[in-house]
Amino acid sequence: MAIPRQRIRLPQGAWRSAFMSLLRGDLWEGSQIEEFERDFASYISVEDAVTVPSGRAGFRFLFDSLGIEPGGEVICSAFGYPVVPFIVKSMGYDLKFVDCEMDTLGMDPKLLAQVCSDRTQAVIATHLYGVPCQIEEIADICASHNVKLIEDCAHCYGASLGSKKVGSFGAAGCFSFETSKVINTMGGGMVTLSDAEAGKRLRQFAAQEPHNNFKWLARRLSRTSFEAAVTNPLLFNMGVYQMLRLASSKAGEEDRFASGYQGDEVSLAGKMGRYTNYQARLGLRQVKTIERRNLRRTSNAERLIRQLDGKIPLQKPQSTENGSYANFMLVTVLASKLKQLAAALLSKGIDTKHLYMRDCSRMFDGEKAFPNAARAEREVLHLPAFPEMSDSQIDRVASAVSDAIVEVGLQADAD
Numbered sequence: 001m002a003i004p005r006q007r008i009r010l011p012q013g014a015w016r017s018a019f020m021s022l023l024r025g026d027l028w029e030g031s032q033i034e035e036f037e038r039d040f041a042s043y044i045s046v047e048d049a050v051t052v053p054s055g056r057a058g059f060r061f062l063f064d065s066l067g068i069e070p071g072g073e074v075i076c077s078a079f080g081y082p083v084v085p086f087i088v089k090s091m092g093y094d095l096k097f098v099d100c101e102m103d104t105l106g107m108d109p110k111l112l113a114q115v116c117s118d119r120t121q122a123v124i125a126t127h128l129y130g131v132p133c134q135i136e137e138i139a140d141i142c143a144s145h146n147v148k149l150i151e152d153c154a155h156c157y158g159a160s161l162g163s164k165k166v167g168s169f170g171a172a173g174c175f176s177f178e179t180s181k182v183i184n185t186m187g188g189g190m191v192t193l194s195d196a197e198a199g200k201r202l203r204q205f206a207a208q209e210p211h212n213n214f215k216w217l218a219r220r221l222s223r224t225s226f227e228a229a230v231t232n233p234l235l236f237n238m239g240v241y242q243m244l245r246l247a248s249s250k251a252g253e254e255d256r257f258a259s260g261y262q263g264d265e266v267s268l269a270g271k272m273g274r275y276t277n278y279q280a281r282l283g284l285r286q287v288k289t290i291e292r293r294n295l296r297r298t299s300n301a302e303r304l305i306r307q308l309d310g311k312i313p314l315q316k317p318q319s320t321e322n323g324s325y326a327n328f329m330l331v332t333v334l335a336s337k338l339k340q341l342a343a344a345l346l347s348k349g350i351d352t353k354h355l356y357m358r359d360c361s362r363m364f365d366g367e368k369a370f371p372n373a374a375r376a377e378r379e380v381l382h383l384p385a386f387p388e389m390s391d392s393q394i395d396r397v398a399s400a401v402s403d404a405i406v407e408v409g410l411q412a413d414a415d
């Protein structure tokens with residue numbers, strides 16, 4: 001049986017909950033929103049948490065809520081999700097990039113220290129694929145310049161460094177609940193805030209959003225059901241895998257199956273509209289079982305990483321005195337011959353994911369090159385290690401990757 005790159009699940013009881021909420025009349029508004037926000041704030045250990053229409057909408061509301069003045073300098077990691085710097089730029093801020101480092105793939109604090117100045121108003125540090133970036137060092141630099149630190153925690157629900165959860169290191173943290181994320185409420189997001197006043201302002205912005213409608217609900221439910229179907233291992237093996245193989249045999253077509261950011265995703269279209277009570281109910285249900293799922297996800301990832309360590313470069317959490325916890329939303333390797341490795345793995349029944357994050361600097365006509373971000377965009381490949389996989393499936397992925405490294409001639413990458 002072939003293994004899909006990721007397993008997207010329809011949130012438990014999604015259709016039934018929609019129907020029941022419709023009957024009860026609490027689809028759009030109700031007490032679940034407040035309960036979800038309260039639980040979330042207490043779990044991350046922050047003053048406040050506010051539900052938002054999407055992760056990207058959260059960023060947009062945040063800049064106004066934190067009082068970041070138009071024209072002010074905002075620094076992003078060059079390697080990340082392009083929508084975030086696009087929002088920064090579209091709001092009239094002076095956008096600057098800092099390169100990533102190659103262990104966590106997050107912003108390099110040493111390079112940040114060279115760029116951060118008294119002109120800087122905010123730094124956005126992204127924790128990629130469930131692995132915390134070097135956030136303690138980044139937070140120290142921000143504090144020494146009195147700069148607001150915003151964490152992009154879209155992938156990182158539950159990840160921590162020492163006793164602190166990501167989303168609690170700076171002024172704010174932005175989480176996404178899109179379908180491929182650790183908490184999936186078929187869209188939406190949460191912003192965590194260390195200052196209660198900023199939380200109040202953000203809540204006012206979020207409350208100005210118009211309510212969603214039934215068409216939106218039907219679209220979200222059917223799209224998520226479709227994603228769940230094509231990544232369901234059984235259905236994946238009954239057509240999707242064969243289609244991927246066919247496409248990969250045609251030169252130049254494989255990027256159609258790159259998963260993640262597409263050029264037309266820059267906009268906020270379809271990503272606005274007030275977060276619903278129905279979604280909060282789905283979220284509350286998931287946070288009850290998330291620790292168990294995250295543990296399984298992490299143990300699968302660690303089992304795979306243990307077997308590949310030394311054979312191929314891997315994204316790795318920072319080793320700190322107080323320890324760190326990565327949720328490993330995705331397991332990430334770097335391959336100089338990415339396409340060949342992906343094709344070799346696909347022929348062995350292992351589907352992979354690539355081109356999710358980008359070297360964002362290239363999209364803004366920047367003159368400066370960011371070599372690590374450019375390399376990460378070219379080489380990052382995600383292997384399947386989702387919680388539903390068994391130990392023997394993980395071992396199969398490890399052995400397929402080990403064989404493919406030799407077949408493709410990637411042994412030198414590990415040095």
Ligand SMILES: Cc1ncc(COP(=O)(O)O)c(C=O)c1O
Nearest residue numbers: 054055056081152154176177178
């Ligand atoms: C790192 C990162 N930041 C922000 C976002 C935006 O989140 P949303 O799609 O909920 O707007 C994403 C979405 O995938 C992401 O991967």
